Amino acid sequence: VPGDKSISHRALLFGAISEGTTTIDGLLPAEDPLSTAACLRAMGASISPIRAGEIVQVEGVGLDGLQEPDDVLDCGNSGTTMRLMLGLLAGRKGRHFVLTGDSSLRRRPMHRVSQPLAVMGATIQGRDAGNFAPLAVQGQPLRGAVIGTPVASAQVKSALLLAALTAEGSTSVIEPAQSRDHSERMLRAFGADLEVGGELGRHILLRPGRSLRGQTVVVPGDISSAAFWLVAGALVPGADLTVENVGLNPTRTGILEVLEQMEAQIEVLNRRDVAGEPVGDLRVTHGPLKPFRFGEEIMPRLVDEVPILSVAACFCDGESRISGASELRVKETDRLAVMARQLTAMGAEIEEHADGLSIRGGRQLHGARLDSETDHRIAMSLAVAAMLAKGNSSLARSEAAAVSYPEFWSELERLRC
Ligand code: S3P
Numbered sequence: 397v398p399g400d401k402s403i404s405h406r407a408l409l410f411g412a413i414s415e416g417t418t419t420i421d422g423l424l425p426a427e428d429p430l431s432t433a434a435c436l437r438a439m440g441a442s443i444s445p446i447r448a449g450e451i452v453q454v455e456g457v458g459l460d461g462l463q464e465p466d467d468v469l470d471c472g473n474s475g476t477t478m479r480l481m482l483g484l485l486a487g488r489k490g491r492h493f494v495l496t497g498d499s500s501l502r503r504r505p506m507h508r509v510s511q512p513l514a515v516m517g518a519t520i521q522g523r524d525a526g527n528f529a530p531l532a533v534q535g536q537p538l539r540g541a542v543i544g545t546p547v548a549s550a551q552v553k554s555a556l557l558l559a560a561l562t563a564e565g566s567t568s569v570i571e572p573a574q575s576r577d578h579s580e581r582m583l584r585a586f587g588a589d590l591e592v593g594g595e596l597g598r599h600i601l602l603r604p605g606r607s608l609r610g611q612t613v614v615v616p617g618d619i620s621s622a623a624f625w626l627v628a629g630a631l632v633p634g635a636d637l638t639v640e641n642v643g644l645n646p647t648r649t650g651i652l653e654v655l656e657q658m659e660a661q662i663e664v665l666n667r668r669d670v671a672g673e674p675v676g677d678l679r680v681t682h683g684p685l686k687p688f689r690f691g692e693e694i695m696p697r698l699v700d701e702v703p704i705l706s707v708a709a710c711f712c713d714g715e716s717r718i719s720g721a722s723e724l725r726v727k728e729t730d731r732l733a734v735m736a737r738q739l740t741a742m743g744a745e746i747e748e749h750a751d752g753l754s755i756r757g758g759r760q761l762h763g764a765r766l767d768s769e770t771d772h773r774i775a776m777s778l779a780v781a782a783m784l785a786k787g788n789s790s791l792a793r794s795e796a797a798a799v800s801y802p803e804f805w806s807e808l809e810r811l812r813c
Contacts, residue, residue, distance in 0.1 A: 397622045398448075399424035399615035400643045401800050402550065402578050403673070405432045405476045407613040409484060409558070410586050411454030412441035413462065416610035418454040423615055427799045431472035435481055435495075438465040448803075456610050459562055464491040468530070471497040473728060473772075473799050476551055478529060479509045483555025486518035487562045488535035496530040500728050500770055506531060509555045512543045516559055516567070540565030540604070547723065548696045550575035550647075553600065557583060557590070560602040569600045575696045576647040581672050586611055614671040616643035620700045620773075621801045622678060623651050625811070627708045628780045629680035630660040637811070638665070638679040645673055650690075650698030652678075654705055658685040658712065685712040687757060692720025699723060703777040706735045709755035710744045711784060719752040728799075729771040738766050738778055742785055763787030772799035779808060 404424040409432060411418030423429060425448045433443045439462040442455040457463075462485070471477040478495055485493045496502065507527040510520040516538040522531035540563045545552045548571050557579055560567035580600055583590050586608040591601045622639045629637035644652075644664070655662055665677040687709060690698075698705070702724055709716035724731040736748040741764040745756040763785050768775035775796045782789035797804040 397617040397625070397639055397642065398426065398801060398803065400618040401426070401428055401620070402476065402576055403582070403613070403615045403643070404429040405480065406554070406578055406582050407615060408432050408436060408443065408454060409480055410582055410608060411456055411610060411613075412436040412443070413459050413484070413561070414456035414586055414608040414610040415458055416456060418456060418610040419612045420452040420454065421612070421614045423452045424618065424800070426802050427472055428474040428477065431470065431474045432477045435469040435471065435477060438467065438469060439463050454610070456608070459607055460488070462488060465493065468494045468496050471495055471501055471529075473498050473500055475501060475504055475728070478506065479551035479555050480558060482506065482509045482513060482520060482531065482533065483558035485533045485535060486513045486516070486520065486559050487538040489537055491535040493533040493535070494530055495533065502529045505726055508545075508547060508549060508552050512545065512552065512556055513559055515541050515543060516563055518559065538563040540567040542568045542570070544570045545572065548573040548575045550577075550579065554579040557600065557602055561588065561604055563604055566601060566603040570594070571598045573693070573696050574598055574647060576645065578645065578673070582613070583608075585672050612671070616670055616673055616675045617641045618800070619643050619648050619651065623701045623704050624776045624780055624804070626651065626655060626660070626662065626678060626680050627704050628783065628811070630655065630658075630662070630682060630685060631708065631711050631780075631784055633682055635680070635682040638677055640677045641675055642678050643673055644676050647697055650694045651701040651705070653694065654688050654690055654698065657688045657690075658708065659683070660685055687712050687714035687716040689717045690719075695720050695723065700773060703731055703735050703773050704780065706739065706746070706753055706755055707777050707781045710739060710757050710759070710761060710781065713758040714756075716755045716757060717752065719749070721753075722751040727771070729769050729774060731771065731774065734769045734771060734774050735777070738774065739781065741766065742781060742789070761785040763789040765790050765792070767792040768794060768796045770796050772796045772801065776801065776804055779804070783808075783812070
């Protein structure tokens, strides 16, 4: 599977504000990281072409070296790009930035970032009092602060840590539950003065003042992309599939916990550490699956895997229940509504709740006219459902997969042979 999307964004961003060169091996060559790279280039960072299988080099401009761009910064479909950029740019004194994105991104809530950044002194304006892009950032001197984030979101946490790098005084970020910690790991590796403490790693303290130094980053395969093959491998009769070099950071492995609960046959082979992130190979073999139940507690560890898990639920006898998942409603699409709508069109028995789904599995799904509704993870989840359904399906807007996994359709074709 291609490189981890979260780690790819961070390697580009941290490399751009470091001293010297950052070398990235395994960067995800997909639309979302390309949006981050384009924004950074527009502000003066030099980034070599991003092509599959090629090492990417970033020439950093230093902590305060990003220039005012002469046009709007386009974040495309990428929430991570926009939210992390807000934190990166808020403290660039005297410089002005405008951030926008596609129609999905312009509907996604940005208050969760702009409001805590305002506590540090940021000036961010936009529709609905700074909630929706296009957003204008007028760079200001920032002050460090103690900030409790309203949601367990790595995008919010990372935006605050980026702002904290050039603020006056230290910043503490306290999360309601631990979200993915790639920023903490990578910022420390780049030389930031960052401590993680408190119950279950929920308090992060960053003291400004240290410059970052360019590093070599090795990006593991994305467990969120592997998830489609893990579910497909568990469901397709006779399948025996190994997905190599998958990132197994414990803040991301909720999917494995749920697949274990379903009694899927999954083995982790060759566990190792690569450049500060745990990695392994995942072997899955076909076998019967049990229904699952999961809620708020596990959500940060599998937030992007709910669509494919709702497909898995359709193919096991009994009722599965997803709760505590209201965050899914503000992703690239309202993923609870879209999965309920699309799987219902295939004959699935799904009930949508405010914060989740109930799915009665075991009914044979039939082919249907499907639509990704522009969401990459929905496109790939529906592909797995369609492969297992009786009869043919068509999928409108299938090209959405390229946001995180440009080779998905050719890989699917290869695996079906
Ligand atoms: C991401 C964090 C998550 C995740 C997204 C990537 C990141 O979003 O859904 O795909 O790279 O920080 P939230 O921070 O909104 O939970």
